[in-house]
Each structure stands twice: as C-alpha cells, then as structure tokens.
Amino acid sequence: MKITTSTEAPEKxxxxxxxxxxxxxxKVFPGKITGKLPPMGWNxxxxxxxxxxxxxxxxxxxRMIELGLDKLGYEYVVLDDGCYNATRVNDRLxxxxxxxxxxxxxxxxxxxxxxxxxxxxxxxxxxLCSGLEVGTCGHESVDAANYKDWDIDYLKVDNxxxxxxxxxxxxxxxxxxxxxxKIKSVTFTEGGPAETKSSxxxxxxxxxxxxxxxxxxxxxxxxxxLTPQTNQIISSKEYICGIGTNDGTGxxxxxxxxxxxxxxxxxxxxADGTYRVYVEYxxxxxxxAGEWLTVSVGEKRFFDALLPKTGRDEFVISEPIEIELKxxxxxxxxxxxxxxxxxxxAYAAMLSALLTEIPDREVLLSICEWGKTNPGDWGYKxxxxxxxxxxxxxxxxSDGDPGxxxxxxxxxxxxxxxxxxxxxxxxxxGLERGWNDPDMLVIGMNGMTDVMNKSHMxxxxxxxAPLMLxxxxxxxxxxxxxxxxxxxxxxxxxxQDALGIQAxxxxxxxxxxxxxxxxxxxxxxxxxxxxxxxxxxVALGFFNLSSEDLNDSYFANTSDILEYLEDKMxxxxxxxxxxxxxxxxLWTGETYQDISGVFExxxxxxxDCMILRITPNPGQ
Amino acid sequence: MTVNEFLDIIEVKMPEExxxxxxxxxxxxxxxxxxxxxxxxxxxxxAFILTEIFCEDFEINPASDYDLYDIFFCKSxxxxxxxxxxxxxxxxxxxxxxxxxxxxxxxxALVFAERIFYPDKRVVPKPKxxxxxxxxxxxxxxxxxxxxxNVLVIDVRKRSVSREEPYPGPIVNFPxxxxxxxxxxxxxxxxxxxxxxxxxxxxxxxxxETAHFLTKMGYGNVFFTKP
Numbered sequence: 001m002k003i004t005t006s007t008e009a010p011e012k013x014x015x016x017x018x019x020x021x022x023x024x025x026x027k028v029f030p031g032k033i034t035g036k037l038p039p040m041g042w043n044x045x046x047x048x049x050x051x052x053x054x055x056x057x058x059x060x061x062x063r064m065i066e067l068g069l070d071k072l073g074y075e076y077v078v079l080d081d082g083c084y085n086a087t088r089v090n091d092r093l094x095x096x097x098x099x100x101x102x103x104x105x106x107x108x109x110x111x112x113x114x115x116x117x118x119x120x121x122x123x124x125x126x127x128l129c130s131g132l133e134v135g136t137c138g139h140e141s142v143d144a145a146n147y148k149d150w151d152i153d154y155l156k157v158d159n160x161x162x163x164x165x166x167x168x169x170x171x172x173x174x175x176x177x178x179x180x181x182k183i184k185s186v187t188f189t190e191g192g193p194a195e196t197k198s199s200x201x202x203x204x205x206x207x208x209x210x211x212x213x214x215x216x217x218x219x220x221x222x223x224x225x226l227t228p229q230t231n232q233i234i235s236s237k238e239y240i241c242g243i244g245t246n247d248g249t250g251x252x253x254x255x256x257x258x259x260x261x262x263x264x265x266x267x268x269x270x271a272d273g274t275y276r277v278y279v280e281y282x283x284x285x286x287x288x289a290g291e292w293l294t295v296s297v298g299e300k301r302f303f304d305a306l307l308p309k310t311g312r313d314e315f316v317i318s319e320p321i322e323i324e325l326k327x328x329x330x331x332x333x334x335x336x337x338x339x340x341x342x343x344x345x346a347y348a349a350m351l352s353a354l355l356t357e358i359p360d361r362e363v364l365l366s367i368c369e370w371g372k373t374n375p376g377d378w379g380y381k382x383x384x385x386x387x388x389x390x391x392x393x394x395x396x397x398s399d400g401d402p403g404x405x406x407x408x409x410x411x412x413x414x415x416x417x418x419x420x421x422x423x424x425x426x427x428x429x430g431l432e433r434g435w436n437d438p439d440m441l442v443i444g445m446n447g448m449t450d451v452m453n454k455s456h457m458x459x460x461x462x463x464x465a466p467l468m469l470x471x472x473x474x475x476x477x478x479x480x481x482x483x484x485x486x487x488x489x490x491x492x493x494x495x496q497d498a499l500g501i502q503a504x505x506x507x508x509x510x511x512x513x514x515x516x517x518x519x520x521x522x523x524x525x526x527x528x529x530x531x532x533x534x535x536x537x538v539a540l541g542f543f544n545l546s547s548e549d550l551n552d553s554y555f556a557n558t559s560d561i562l563e564y565l566e567d568k569m570x571x572x573x574x575x576x577x578x579x580x581x582x583x584x585x586l587w588t589g590e591t592y593q594d595i596s597g598v599f600e601x602x603x604x605x606x607x608d609c610m611i612l613r614i615t616p617n618p619g620q
Numbered sequence: 621m622t623v624n625e626f627l628d629i630i631e632v633k634m635p636e637e638x639x640x641x642x643x644x645x646x647x648x649x650x651x652x653x654x655x656x657x658x659x660x661x662x663x664x665x666x667a668f669i670l671t672e673i674f675c676e677d678f679e680i681n682p683a684s685d686y687d688l689y690d691i692f693f694c695k696s697x698x699x700x701x702x703x704x705x706x707x708x709x710x711x712x713x714x715x716x717x718x719x720x721x722x723x724x725x726x727x728x729a730l731v732f733a734e735r736i737f738y739p740d741k742r743v744v745p746k747p748k749x750x751x752x753x754x755x756x757x758x759x760x761x762x763x764x765x766x767x768x769x770n771v772l773v774i775d776v777r778k779r780s781v782s783r784e785e786p787y788p789g790p791i792v793n794f795p796x797x798x799x800x801x802x803x804x805x806x807x808x809x810x811x812x813x814x815x816x817x818x819x820x821x822x823x824x825x826x827x828x829e830t831a832h833f834l835t836k837m838g839y840g841n842v843f844f845t846k847p
C-alpha cells in the first residue's frame with residue numbers, strides 16, 4: 001500500500017501499522033534495514049552550518065582518507081541543510097549552484113571513489129529548517145527519484161515547518177491537530193434513523209447512557225502537566241483535557257513511561273449493534289486542548305478528524321458518531337495520538353518512496369524530529385536512528401570558525417543534556433530496532449577540553465549512538481589530542497560491537513533511585529555504565545559528570561553487573577563463576593589481572609571518565 | 621538499635637571525669653530512649669548532648685551550603701542534623717544525602733560516640749558558599765506579571781499536600797525532592813533562561829532552599845515566597 005503525505009490535511013489512517021496501537025508489535029515497514037550497527041561518519045552541520053560547499057565537502061572526504069578515519073569505520077559523508085537551490089526546479093530538488101556547482105551526482109561519485117558513502121538531507125515539512133521551500137511533504141516520490149540519481153546511501157530528515165503539529169517554525173495553532181478537545185460528557189444512544197439526533201436522554205427511545213467525563217471517565221496514561229497554563233486546565237473539575245502526547249523536544253521529561261493519555265468510558269449495552277455517541281466538547285489551540293478527536297473501540301477506529309471549532313470555553317454537542325459495540329461492557333477510547341501517527345506516516349512515506357525508487361541500494365534513514373514525538377516508540381519501524389532532543393549546540397561553526405559547545409546547560413544544547421536522556425533509553429535501541437541519537441559529536445568545537453572530548457566520545461560509544469564527526473578535519477593531524485580521541489579503536493570497538501547492546505547505567509551516586517530508569521538532570525554525580533560485548537566481556541564506564549575532582553573511588557562488582565545485564569550477556573554464567581578477569585583500561589592501555597571481581601575507579605577528575613574492558617579468564 | 625542503646629555506648633565512651641556531671645543530662649534524653657535509632661534520631665541525640673550538656677557553640681551557614689538535600693522535612697530536625705553534621709560527628713551517606721531514615725549500625729554508633737568526646741576524631745565538612753536567592757512578595761510577583769513578563773511560580777510542597785490545598789493562580793507543583801533529581805523539569809514553563817522563577821511553600825523555608833538550589837543549577841533569576 002502506497003503511503004502518501006499531503007499539504008491539504010493529515011492523512012487518513014487506513015494502514016493499521018501506522019497507528020499508535022501498532023507501536024509495540026515490533027514490525028518494521030518494507031525498506032527499513034535491520035541489523036545495522038550505529039552509523040559512523042562526518043556531517044557538515046556542526047562544522048560548517050549552512051555554509052557547507054562542494055569544495056569543503058571534498059576536502060573533508062580527502063581528510064577522512066588522509067587521517068585513516070575510513071579504516072577506523074567512519075564512512076558516511078553527510079550533507080546537512082544548506083545545499084539545495086532555494087526553490088524546486090520543475091518540481092525537482094536542485095543543488096545550490098554557487099555552493100555545489102558540479103551537482104550532487106559528481107560529488108557522490110567523488111565520495112564513492114574514495115570508498116566512502118554519501119548522505120543527504122531533507123525535511124518532512126514544506127520547507128527545510130533554513131526556510132527554503134523544498135521540504136519533501138507531498139514530494140516524496142520525486143525526491144526519492146532524485147536521490148536515486150544522486151546515489152545516496154543515507155538520508156537525514158528534519159521536521160521543521162511540519163504542517164500537522166506545532167513543530168519548529170510551524171504555525172503554533174497546528175497544536176489543534178495533536179490534542180483532543182476539552183470533553184465534558186459523552187452520551188451513548190441506540191443507533192437509529194437519522195432523525196433521532198438528540199442527545200437529550202428524555203427524548204431517546206431505547207438505550208441511552210450519559211457519562212460525565214470527570215466523574216465517570218478513566219484516564220489511561222499520563223497527561224502533560226508541565227506549564228502553569230496546562231496545569232490549570234487539566235486540573236479542571238468540569239472537563240477533561242490534556243488528551244494528547246508529550247512534547248519530547250526539551251529536557252523536562254523522562255523519555256520512559258507513558259507519553260500520552262486516553263479518556264476511556266466503560267459502557268454496557270444490551271445487544272450487539274451500531275450505537276451513537278454524542279460528545280460534549282470545546283475546542284482550543286493550546287497545549288492540552290485542541291480540535292482533533294479519535295474514537296476507537298479496541299483497535300477499531302470509528303472517528304478520526306477535526307471537530308467543528310467552538311468558542312473558547314463554549315461547550316457544544318457533536319454530531320453523532322456511529323460506533324459498533326458488542327453486548328456487554330465495551331471500553332470506548334477517546335484519544336489523540338496524531339502527534340506520533342502523523343509523523344510516522346511522513347517518515348514512512350519517505351521510506352516507501354526510497355524503496356520504490358532505490359530497491360537495490362541500502363539507504364539508511366536518520367529520523368531528526370528532535371524527540372518531539374517520542375520516536376523511541378515508533379522510530380524503529382522506519383528509521384535506523386532517531387534524535388531524542390533538540391540540538392546539542394546552536395552555535396555551529398563555519399569555514400574558519402569551529403563553533404562552540406558546552407558540557408552542561410539548562411536546555412538541550414549541552415553534552416550532558418543529551419547524555420542524561422540517552423542513558424536511560426537503552427531498552428528502545430537494538431540491532432533489530434535502531435539507535436537513540438543524542439546528536440552529532442561536538443568534539444573539536446570551542447569550549448571543549450581534551451577531558452570533555454574523551455568523556456563525550458566514551459559516552460557516545462557506550463550509548464551505541466551514531467558517531468558523526470562535526471569538525472573541520474583540516475584542523476587536526478594524526479596524533480594530536482583530538483585525533484587520539486576520535487581514533488581510539490578500543491573505544492570505537494564498544495560502539496561497533498556485534499552484540500549491539502546499548503550500555504545500561506547500573507549505578508549512580510544519588511541514593512535510593514533506580515539507576516537504570518530514573519531521569520536525572522542534576523549533574524553533580526558519578527554514573528557507572530556497563531555494556532555487554534559479543535566476546536563475553538563487559539565494558540564498564542565510570543563517569544564523573546560533576547565540576548569537581550573526585551577524592552574517592554567508586555566501584556562495581558560482578559554481582560552488580562549481572563544484576564542488571566544477565567539477560568543480555570552472551571555467557572553470564574562464565575562471568576559469574578570466573579575466578580579471575582583481565583581488565584584493560586581503554587584510555588591508558590594499562591592491563592592487569594583481577595581476582596577480586598570488584599572493579600574500582602581511581603580518583604577521577606572533573607568531567608573525566610575511566611573505561612575498563614573486563615574479560616573473564618577462561619577455565620579459571 | 622534504640623536511642624537507649626546508643627546512649628549506653630556513649631556512656632561507655634565517656635571519659636571518667638565527665639561521667640558525674642553528664643549523667644543527669646542523659647536522663648533527659650532517655651525520655652525518648654525507646655525510639656528507633658535512625659540517622660535523624662542519632663543527630664537529634666548528638667545535638668542535644670552538644671547543646672545542653674557540653675554547651676558547644678555552633679556556626680552554621682545556610683543549609684544549602686552543605687549540599688544536603690534530604691533534610692528539609694521538619695524544621696527542628698533540620699537544625700539537629702546540621703548541628704551533628706557541621707560538628708563532624710555524623711557525616712552524610714552520599715553526595716547530597718544525609719540518609720535521614722537509614723538505621724545506625726553499632727559500628728557507626730561507636731564512631732559517633734567517640735567523636736562526641738574526642739574532637740580530634742571529628743571530620744568537619746567544609747561549607748560551599750553559593751549564591752543566595754532572595755524573598756519576593758506576592759505583590760511584587762503580580763507587578764512582574766502585569767508588566768507582561770513570563771513568571772514561573774513553583775509550589776515546592778509534596779504532591780499530596782499541593783493537591784489537597786492548592787495555591788490559587790497559575791502555578792505548577794514540582795516538589796523539592798523531585799527537582800533535586802531533575803531540575804530541568806521546569807524548562808517547559810520558561811521562555812528564556814532569565815525568566816523570573818519563584819518557589820513557594822507554606823512557611824518559605826523549603827521554598828528558600830529550593831531557590832538556592834535552582835540558582836546553583838544555573839537559573840539566574842530565582843526568588844522564593846510564601847502566602
């Protein structure tokens with residue numbers, strides 16, 4: 001079935017695989033490539049922003065070979081935003097002629113001739129983030145035909161100017177599509193002749209039942225409650241609202257647990273048949289109250305559209321919605337999962353167009369909607385990786401300026417903002433699913449020290465994040481400090497380990513919390529991460545996230561590791577019963593034998609880390 | 621262990637020359653002798669001894685300077701804990717945590733008892749000076765709102781308390797113990813990093829500590845208030 005998008009209205013949901021109810025079934029769409037380890041390469045955005053050019057890209061490809069980065073696994077050269085002509089030409093994408101005078105095919109050939117792979121960029125909205133009116137919405141097929149001509153191997157897709165949500169640069173009132181209206185009551189009546197339209201119980205013959213939304217409805221899931229305004233409206237005693245999906249772009253929310261809410265009514269009916277439901281509702285266009293309602297019984301959807309607008313706080317009765325119920329008790333769902341469903345549809349449309357146009361070439365799809373729709377839930381169906389937050393830096397570089405990055409900050413633009421969310425998302429990732437993407441590496445930007453570079457690289461490797469370099473490769477030489485960080489084969493090996501398991505946080509210095517699932521953004525702490533590897537060994541990472549040098553050690557023992565990772569390890573029994581271990585420090589190279597089974601950090605300096613690879617010695 | 625058992629250990633450790641004068645003071649503490657000895661109760665016991673019996677002086681910075689965030693559940697208890705902590709007799713269990721409910725082992729009780737009588741065995745923590753948040757009145761908050769500024773008012777009381785006795789007006793409920801773990805949870809209510817943030821609780825004490833904490837976490841414009 002062809003999946004399409006439209007600039008007229010959100011797509012009707014015909015394919016069940018595009019619904020919220022399919023998110024947990026593990027099925028992927030045709031064209032999704034499974035079994036891939038995290039991609040490695042270079043992306044133009046952090047290095048050059050929208051000032052990237054053909055000349056610069058070719059130099060970067062040259063440098064990747066000169067520095068031997070290709071031998072280390074870095075293979076994708078990705079053109080981010082800033083490469084297209086301002087408008088479509090005959091409805092087709094075209095290169096910016098000043099920046100890319102030879103065109104994309106010539107550049108692709110150049111990159112492929114070096115044994116590297118070629119990536120490009122697009123956007124599911126009508127415009128790219130730069131504002132150019134060449135977004136792929138409604139154009140997936142023609143764009144995929146272009147990508148075939150340009151021999152791409154990778155496509156990163158943003159969601160600026162997206163029409164069916166209040167996405168970045170989109171109309172704020174688009175929020176009306178992704179949240180149900182305020183609901184005061186619902187009335188179920190017998191289905192009957194069209195003239196029987198009143199929801200007034202006294203005028204009904206036969207079955208009729210009215211439910212007060214606050215008193216009789218059940219909320220399943222979690223309603224967004226993050227601003228004073230939404231808090232006021234969702235704590236109303238007169239109506240229910242907040243029936244939508246959390247916006248995951250910022251650092252406020254935990255990525256784990258329910259991200260949306262449904263309003264449920266359990267209605268008992270005397271016989272199988274068609275019934276009518278009248279909804280007493282009021283529309284708005286703010287977080288917590290919108291205009292779009294979905295009504296389902298089980299997985300069967302009976303209504304999925306905008307309701308007619310009302311005045312703010314004016315409640316009206318809807319036209320009757322016909323639903324089918326079985327004799328006995330039925331749970332009727334009033335919900336809105338359109339935030340996730342609309343965007344899944346858009347990325348699925350792109351994937352299906354790529355499959356149609358490029359069936360014989362592997363093209364990885366990188367989902368870049370900044371975590372807004374909690375893509376950990378659905379991204380695996382269509383993409384190889386999914387961004388989890390807004391950008392790691394907004395101060396990108398240009399030719400001659402490395403840009404800048406931070407260790408920590410109050411929004412998403414810092415290493416720890418990204419790390420804090422990714423570190424508890426390990427259960428979303430895997431070889432058959434794809435990878436959490438805490439954004440590209442900021443190694444080499446201003447503000448980054450050698451220690452921060454080392455910890456940032458270690459984190460991204462243990463978190464199975466895509467390793468996309470974002471620096472001007474002319475600024476480094478073999479064996480300088482930055483090169484040593486990005487070329488540490490033993491650390492890269494963790495990221496590219498065949499077992500494909502993202503590290504789990506097994507300890508943190510905040511007392512009494514589940515270390516593997518609690519969302520922590522107070523960075524004055526030490527984290528211990530453990531990652532099972534294909535040869536039966538375990539990588540153990542001690543991270544001092546704080547701004548102070550540690551005067552004491554931290555330790556983890558084999559029991560701690562097994563407690564959290566036993567079901568993911570290759571041979572947990574060997575690990576458990578081993579009498580000695582070979583321990584290698586992956587940054588110093590020091591190797592020693594351990595017979596205690598207790599692995600200790602030394603006094604780790606501020607923002608520094610220690611990464612050990614622990615291998616049980618056979619037969620001992 | 622109970623408080624009585626703790627006092628028995630303390631009496632054993634007590635140098636002979638103090639025994640006569642101090643036994644009377646101890647009799648007063650035995651009034652809560654059957655209480656279970658968790659760390660907050662041990663702190664209460666130690667604070668009583670230091671204050672009432674030894675009449676030691678205390679110099680205590682604002683609580684937030686000591687980086688302990690689980691001690692603000694009752695005002696008098698906070699005072700006891702800070703006395704035992706700042707004198708170097710009972711340390712915290714981990715970074716930021718005193719461990720108020722954790723039981724005291726016999727081993728630990730012996731160490732605490734010794735430190736009462738032998739000051740050279742105490743391990744005195746160094747306070748870290750942090751920026752202080754200031755008090756703001758409800759009228760001043762209203763003025764900021766009327767000027768069109770984005771103001772985020774945070775009720776820092778426990779969720780059950782906030783639900784039962786909500787404060788009026790646009791406000792969110794983020795309890796201090798939750799903010800301590802995830803200070804970024806307030807980011808949705810902010811349009812810019814310099815927006816005015818006001819913490820609020822019934823008496824202003826937890827609100828003040830939360831405000832100091834948020835300032836430490838990098839928010840620039842934090843005040844506290846009470847009804």
